[in-house]
Amino acid sequence: MNLTNKQKQHLKGLAHPLKPVVMIGSNGLTEGVLAEIEQALDHHELIKVKIAAEERETKGLIVDAIVRETGAANVQVIGSMLALYRPTKERKISLPK
Numbered sequence: 001m002n003l004t005n006k007q008k009q010h011l012k013g014l015a016h017p018l019k020p021v022v023m024i025g026s027n028g029l030t031e032g033v034l035a036e037i038e039q040a041l042d043h044h045e046l047i048k049v050k051i052a053a054e055e056r057e058t059k060g061l062i063v064d065a066i067v068r069e070t071g072a073a074n075v076q077v078i079g080s081m082l083a084l085y086r087p088t089k090e091r092k093i094s095l096p097k
Contacts, residue, residue, distance in 0.1 A: 001073040001086070007095045011046060011075045014093065015083040020050040028053075029062050034069055041072055041086045045093050049082045 003011070021040045024033055040047045049066065053059045063082055067074050072086035087093070 001071065003073050003075070003085070003095075006097075008075055010096050011085050011093070012083065015046055015048060015075060018046070018048045018083075020048040020081065022047065023050040023052065024062060025052050029065055034066070037066060037070055037072075037084070041070060041084060042088060045088055045091070046075070046083070046085045049084060051080050051082060053080075 021044070022033065022036050027033075037047070037049060051059050051062055053062060059077075059080070063074060063077055066072070066082070066084070070084070070086060072084040075083040075085050077083075085093075
């Protein structure tokens with residue numbers, strides 16, 4: 001999914017006050033964590049995920065795997081927080097053109 005810069009800026013503004021709904025701990029990205037992310041995206045469309053990985057390279061690999069497995073768009077990564085967006089059938093968030 002490709003988002004324009006304007007759409008990303010809009011989603012970043014909406015994601016700012018959100019609390020993380022999924023946290024990835026020391027066990028890394030497991031099937032259970034992916035299922036939770038899928039469920040949260042289906043319910044909310046825009047979520048934050050907290051990644052508790054120390055190394056930047058590891059964090060990047062986890063982010064890439066989440067985006068690939070869920071089909072969601074990577075809105076923003078700041079520190080250990082990842083903002084993800086995936087529209088549902090009955091869209092809750094309207095994006096600018």
